[in-house]
Amino acid sequence: MPTERITFPGHDGSELAARLDLPDGPHLATALFAHCFTCGKDIPAARRIAARLSSMGIAVLRFDFTGLGHSRGEFANTTFTSNVDDLIAASRYLNGRGMAPALLIGHSLGGAAVLKAGAKLETIKAVATLGAPSDPGHVTHNFADALPEIEAHGSAELSLGGRPFRIGRGFVEDVAHNELTPAIATLNAALLVMHAPRDEIVSIDNAGDIFQTAKHPKSFVTLDSADHLITRPEDADYAADVIATWARRYITLCPPAPPPGAPEGVLRVSEADPDGYLTDITSSDGHHLLADEPLAYGGTNRGLSPYGFLSAGLGACTSMTLRMYARRKGWPLTHVSVDVSHNKVHAQDAETAVGEQIDTWKRRITLTGQLDAAQRARLLEIADKCPVHRTLERSSTVITELVEDTASEPV
Template identity: 80%
Template sequence: MPTHRITFPGHDGSTLAARLDMPDGPHLATALFAHCFTCGKDIPAARRIAARLAGMGIAVLRFDFTGLGHSEGEFANTSFTSNVDDLIAACTYLDGDGKPPSLLIGHSLGGAAVLKAASQMDQIKAVATIGAPFDPEHVTHNFADALPEIIAKGVAEVSLGGRPFNIGKGFIEDVASGALTPAIAKLNAALLILHAPRDEIVSIDNASQIFLAAKHPKSFVTLDNADHLVTRAADAEYAADVIATWAARYLPLKPPAPPPGAPEGIVRVSEADPNGYLQDVMSGPNHHALADEPAAYGGTNRGMSPYGFLSAGLGACTSMTIRMYARRKGWPLEHVSVDICHDKVHAQDAETGSGDKIDTWRRRIYLTGDLTGDQRQRLLEIADKCPVHRTLERSSEVLTELVDGSA
């Protein structure tokens, strides 16, 4: 997916840093992502959700709130209300750029912010929250020991996640008066609540309160054993899949017909975990799979290996080709299954010591049905005519170009 670095003015005129993740194909809708308290736009959960939605044709703007990440401004002067105003400023920017948002996604305090902001954005069709507090004041428990100093001095430095932040008295007073019940009650959009039952930062009770305060349509999905920051790749991937699937019910995601002669589509493979080998495999807007290496080779074994995908292509094409031929002939074929085994073996005609190898696929085809011997033999011959089989047996050419992905 193309990712563009952009900036726009925040609630007080400070320049806010953002990333706009665009679909590779048609742009069908736009989402706005609000990060968790003192986090940033580039946390793993935000990146994965943005990637999955972009694969569906939904552009995603994720930005750093005022005073955080690469955004300008003083964090000590911000508040819950200023976060809401930054969201509205982001919406204004997208409106002016011809990409009005219809989906809001918020993580933790960002979830509370999108609930508050949605009531001021008439075009929003769907809102999704992840580990959001029902009461914004809940966030103050992260620095409860510093509250007396903040109130007495007007500001104090606290440590959050091992990083120092200056928290102002205005923030404390603002979250204390930031009740969400009125905003949730008049929410004119579908609501998805994602929350982990064992969340130790924002308890599951908050999700229940948000759900009860909201009108239908509303959905509540558990994140099982995920932590509050959704740091594990598997948990972030699950949240992304749920949001992407759910959003399709409320956003008009019907892509326009391709122009005559357009290729079938693009398969985009991108890293899901830069610390391992897990890969996101997106084929157009609707199909997603994972590729990985076995644990013995440093992977996490959460998806097929690249050669596994190659074998799967051969097996699927074989089965489909047999079925199409039997259907056209009207033969009583009840079921087809294909087992594929892949090996690399030294080529018999390779020069001694060259180390050259050839690939061997061993294919077993199982046919069920009242077929004659001649029909079975003919279907075996047809298997060798499947397009993927022919591609593997022919010489192929791979043309590669390097594209600057830093834009």
């Protein structure tokens, strides 16, 4: 997916470094991602979730808070409130590009920040939190031993995750006095709370407090055995899939339907996992599918194989064609099912490049309803007239051209 490297002014005017992950196909909505405490926009969870959401048509802006990562400014002078203000500044930047965010996603302390910011941003329709604390002050347990020094000297240098940070008294006082309850209670957006039951950094009780405080519509989904940083790719992919599916209830993710007779448009197929075979398929009208190979052939079995899609196309076209015909005739067809089998294995053919044999698809059609013998015979004839059937039976021409890579430089 194309990624833009951008900067925008933060809460105090300091330039904040960001990545804007753009869909490879139609742009259906925009999300704003807030990272965890002392993390950054490029941690694996943020990158993986942004990539998966962009593959589904949702552009994602992820940025480093002031003083972190590649952003300018002094981290020692930042507070939880300044993080919230940075989020508002990011939203302002997106508004200026005509990409007003409809979805906020926050990880850990970033989750608390999006809850606070969500109550202040009018364009937000949905907010999702991942391992978020219900009290911003919870973050101080990461450096509890340094609190006396911070109180006595105004700041302290400490190591978090193996990196040095200077924490100021202002940050400690700000998180101690920042109450999330009013913001959660007045959040004018749908809320999704995601949390791992065995999260050792932010306990599951925090998710319960957030969920109980929020008004409907609200949802809770477990992250099962994920760790707090959501480091496993499969956990990040799962979180992204759930967020996208859930958000569809509250955010319009489908472009307007084309008029009858218009071409179906371009189907964008984009590799999702260069180490395997997982592939994103996005249509110009906003549909998203996954293609993959079975486990036995090195895939992750998260979607149909390419041959599987061919069989699915034949079966779906057969069913729809029969339904159209029976409806037009007024026949009592109450249900159609089509079993399709194909005599090839895609992974084997891809390795051997053998494709000379005649392909054979077998269809077993079940028609339910008070149909007489003549009607059933006629419907069997109509099955052979479905457009996909005709396409498979006759020779086709595939025209291929190599397109120059115009994507932005990799992150």
